[in-house]
Amino acid sequence: MSPTNLALKSEIWSLHVSDAMRQSLPSVELSERDVQRWTKTFKRLLEACPTLLQDHDNSLDTSPHASPDLLSIGQKSWMDFSESLSRV
Amino acid sequence: MKVSLVSELPGTILELQSWLKKGKLSASESLKVQRERLVHEANLQNGFVEVFEEREARVSSHAPLHGVGLAHKDIFELDHRSPGIGLAPGQSHPGTLLKNSTCIEALHQAGASHFGALHMAPYACGSTAQNEYLGACLNPLSASCVVGGSSSGSAVAVARELCFASLGTDTAGSIRIPAASCGLVGLKTSMGLLSTRGVHPLAPHLDTVGILARSVDDLEQVLVQIKSHEPVEQHVHAPVLKEAQDGSRIHCWLPSNQMSSSVATQMLECVQSQKDALITEDFKEESSLSAMAEVLLYQQVFQTHRGLLSEDASSRPCPKALRELICLGAVVPKAWSVQALTSRGESLKRFVERYLKDRDFFMLPALGVDLPTADQVSVGHVQFDAKKLLSLHRFMGFVNYLGLPSLLLPIGQDSRGLPVSVQVLCRPFEELSLLRWAKNFIGERFGTQCVTRLFTSTA
Numbered sequence: 196m197s198p199t200n201l202a203l204k205s206e207i208w209s210l211h212v213s214d215a216m217r218q219s220l221p222s223v224e225l226s227e228r229d230v231q232r233w234t235k236t237f238k239r240l241l242e243a244c245p246t247l248l249q250d251h252d253n254s255l256d257t258s259p260h261a262s263p264d265l266l267s268i269g270q271k272s273w274m275d276f277s278e279s280l281s282r283v
Numbered sequence: 284m285k286v287s288l289v290s291e292l293p294g295t296i297l298e299l300q301s302w303l304k305k306g307k308l309s310a311s312e313s314l315k316v317q318r319e320r321l322v323h324e325a326n327l328q329n330g331f332v333e334v335f336e337e338r339e340a341r342v343s344s345h346a347p348l349h350g351v352g353l354a355h356k357d358i359f360e361l362d363h364r365s366p367g368i369g370l371a372p373g374q375s376h377p378g379t380l381l382k383n384s385t386c387i388e389a390l391h392q393a394g395a396s397h398f399g400a401l402h403m404a405p406y407a408c409g410s411t412a413q414n415e416y417l418g419a420c421l422n423p424l425s426a427s428c429v430v431g432g433s434s435s436g437s438a439v440a441v442a443r444e445l446c447f448a449s450l451g452t453d454t455a456g457s458i459r460i461p462a463a464s465c466g467l468v469g470l471k472t473s474m475g476l477l478s479t480r481g482v483h484p485l486a487p488h489l490d491t492v493g494i495l496a497r498s499v500d501d502l503e504q505v506l507v508q509i510k511s512h513e514p515v516e517q518h519v520h521a522p523v524l525k526e527a528q529d530g531s532r533i534h535c536w537l538p539s540n541q542m543s544s545s546v547a548t549q550m551l552e553c554v555q556s557q558k559d560a561l562i563t564e565d566f567k568e569e570s571s572l573s574a575m576a577e578v579l580l581y582q583q584v585f586q587t588h589r590g591l592l593s594e595d596a597s598s599r600p601c602p603k604a605l606r607e608l609i610c611l612g613a614v615v616p617k618a619w620s621v622q623a624l625t626s627r628g629e630s631l632k633r634f635v636e637r638y639l640k641d642r643d644f645f646m647l648p649a650l651g652v653d654l655p656t657a658d659q660v661s662v663g664h665v666q667f668d669a670k671k672l673l674s675l676h677r678f679m680g681f682v683n684y685l686g687l688p689s690l691l692l693p694i695g696q697d698s699r700g701l702p703v704s705v706q707v708l709c710r711p712f713e714e715l716s717l718l719r720w721a722k723n724f725i726g727e728r729f730g731t732q733c734v735t736r737l738f739t740s741t742a
Contacts, residue, residue, distance in 0.1 A: 212614045219585075219613035220592050233611060240619075244574035247619050270488060272628025273474065273686050277711035278522065280635065 201241055209234040292316055294733040295498040296351050296447045296505075303350055310350030314396055317352040321398060321445060328421045329443050330436030332357050332367055334399040346394025348508055354446040356434045357400035358407055359384040360481035368483050369405035369433070371416040374600055384481020386450055386492050386509050393508035398446055402436025406588070407452055407485045408605045409433050410460050410675045411660050415602060419657065423740050424466055424701055429657045431460030431675060437495045438465040442735055448496035448505050454485045455580060456679030458493040459691040459706060463649045466693055466702035466738040468721070469495045470502045473711040474686030475522050477509060486583030488624075489576070489683045498732040499692070499721045506714060527715035530643030531723075533557050533707075536566040541677070542651040549703050553694040554646060556728070561642065568637075569681060572630060575623045576684035582620040585612020603662075623684075631685050631711075639710055644717060648678050649704040653697045678706065688714050690721055693734050702738055 212230050216223055241247060292313070293299045302308055308316075318337065325331040331354070342349075357367040362383045368375045383391060391397070402412065402420045412419040412435035420435055422428040423442045430439055434451025438461030441449050451458045453471040462469025470493050477492040484490055496502045510524055535554040539547045554560045588609050591601040601609075638645050655671040658664045662672070682689045688709055693702040709717040722732065729737055 208616075215614040216610070220589065220610065223592050223610065223613075229610065233614060236611060237615075240574045240577060244571035246571065247574065247578075247622060269624030269627045272625070273631055274522075274628075276628045276632050277473070277686065280710050 201238060204241065205234055205238045208237050292444075294444065294736065295501050296348070296496075297498065297500040297732070299351060299447070310344060313350040314352060317396075317398070317446075324443065325399060325440075325445055327402060327418060328439075329423075329445060330354075330402050330420045330439035331445070332400045332402055332417065332436065333364075335397060337396075340394070340396075342392060342394050344394075346392070348390065348504070349394035350396075351394070352396045352398050352446050353390060353448055353450075353505075354398040354401050354437075354440050355387065355450040356403050356407075356437050356452060358403060358452055358483045359387050359450065360483075361387060361397075364400070366483050367400060368407070369403040369414055369417065370600060374416065382481065385478035385513055387481070388514055389509040389512040390450075390505070392512035392514075395508075401434075401440055401449060403451075404433035404435065404457075404604075405600070405602045406605050407433040407454060407457055407483070407490075408584075408602065408608065410456060410672065411435070411657070412439075412461075413657075413661050416600065422465060422657070424738055425699070427656050427658070428701060429464055429655050429660050429675070431456075431462070431464035433457040434461050434495065438462055438467055438469075441465070441467055441495050441497060444497075444735070448494055448501050450505075451493055451495055452479075452482060452485075453491050453493050453683065454489045455576065455683055456676040458495060459649060459679060459689060460675050462495050462691045463693075463702065463704040464654055466735055467495050467497060467691075468499055468502055468693070468725075468734055469493065469691040470506065470714065470718075471682065471689045471691075472506070472714060473522070473688045474683075476524070476688075476712060476714070477506075478513060478521065484587050486580050487587060488583055489580060491683065497735045499690075499718050499725055500732055502690075503715065503718045503722075506718075522712055524715055525712050527719045528713075530709075530716050530720055531558065532642045533560045533644050533646050534638050534642040535560055535562045535646040536564075536569075536648075537562055538564055538566070538648070538651075540564075542648055543653055545653060545697055546648065546651060546703055549695045550646075550648060550705060553705065553728075557724075566638075566647075568630075568634070572634075572681035572684055575626070575630065576680035578615055578619045578623040579627075579684060580680065581608055581612035581615050582623070583612070584608040585615075589613070627684065627686070631687070634685055634687075635710060639708075643709065644720065645708040647706050647708070649691055649706050650675055651677055653699075653703075654701050682706070682708060687711060688717060690714075690717050692721055692725065693737060694728070696738065700739060 409432045412430035420439045437449035437451040442465040458469045652674045658666040660672040
């Protein structure tokens with residue numbers, strides 16, 4: 196992701212934070228510092244792993260979160276591979 | 284000759300078992316000596332939140348760990364006590380099980396005595412012993428030095444020789460960081476190898492139960508006994524440990540630009556002493572794997588603990604560090620969580636094919652820097668340095684994401700005589716091969732299996 200895209204994405208995301216928090220944790224009061232801090236975390240994660248948004252550039256949706264089905268799919272793919280490993 | 288002096292108790296389970304076998308002392312005498320020591324030294328600074336009353340043994344006196352005293356992180360459900368999870372007495376939720384968690388029950392069945400509940404970071408969320416509800420415990424090697432977290436009491440109690448070994452949990456380094464700070468060996472097990480039933484969760488798909496001890500033999504003993512005695516009906520699909528095989532081919536990641544020069548020098552010397560070691564500075568996937576680990580941590584903590592931030596939970600404490608993770612989980616895009624979850628198996632496959640295909644083990648830094656002082660990594664302290672705090676868990680989280688076993692072991696000392704450690708990874712469920720190699724490595728390097736004898740306590 197280019198620096199321009201990253202900055203733009205971070206800007207959009209910081210605007211989205213308050214909506215996401217209202218939806219998920221309505222009783223939590225957000226401070227400007229919270230948003231700044233989390234935006235920094237968001238940028239750092241994107242820089243470390245640019246593929247995170249490659250296929251999802253239009254999706255900053257936070258709700259609903261990963262369902263139990265997805266959790267078990269993730270777990271199963273790990274178990275399937277790890278148990279199939281044979282020593283070289 | 285019978286032994287009665289406290290100072291004469293052996294340092295490891297293996298040595299104790301040899302004494303018991305030779306009749307140098309009996310199991311009950313061994314426990315009496317260990318309990319006498321607790322009376323004098325088991326307090327919060329030394330890692331103990333609570334010392335348990337002696338209970339009548341429920342198992343045969345021939346059980347393999349009879350006479351061995353253990354104490355565990357205060358995160359395990361017990362048949363007589365709900366876990367305190369690092370909060371002040373009465374603050375944690377009373378449990379509903381009133382049944383030993385699977386690993387604790389397995390150790391009971393193996394004959395081990397359970398001496399008490401140990402200090403931890405609140406909710407297992409913290410990489411140091413900093414605890415706003417209980418206060419901190421102290422590093423036996425140097426009182427000013429940090430004790431890593433979150434299984435901080437486990438490290439201190441084992442290093443103080445108040446118990447032979449301790450169970451902890453590791454979600455993003457919580458066994459390895461404390462072990463590294465106190466000069467111990469620590470084993471984070473493969474994902475799913477040890478049951479987390481009855482363990483208070485932080486992030487269930489990253490949480491793993493593991494062991495801290497003073498020797499690699501003792502890690503192996505405790506691990507094998509848990510697997511041999513785990514209640515089958517509760518953990519039917521438990522993966523099995525693969526049989527130990529000889530292995531010594533090491534792939535070492537040595538990111539010199541992310542380490543202090545003293546640690547890098549020691550690690551280079553250590554790996555060069557290993558025949559046929561392959562050293563690389565290039566492990567380009569690490570940053571994205573670490574990012575995935577963070578996303579999954581946020582998502583899981585949010586799913587597990589969001590109730591702590593709801594309006595009707597005002598009476599339940601929520602430490603700042605945990606609040607931060609819950610909130611990040613609430614605002615992280617769903618697409619990220621989905622990607623982190625669904626690519627986990629594929630990520631493991633790529634890692635194994637690239638780094639463990641024709642190599643037995645993957646060595647990497649533990650902390651990467653000399654141990655900081657407690658003040659330097661205490662949030663809110665005038666000397667607080669965020670970079671030093673980050674350095675404690677910088678190389679930890681991606682290992683949990685990949686679900687790999689990781690052995691933390693000391694390789695030397697820094698200029699202050701404090702431990703310098705590394706992590707060594709292997710393929711899932713091959714812990715016994717890793718431990719076999721580590722026993723040879725420690726023996727050849729130090730001439731003793733009891734690693735705490737390498738360091739001098741100044742505390």
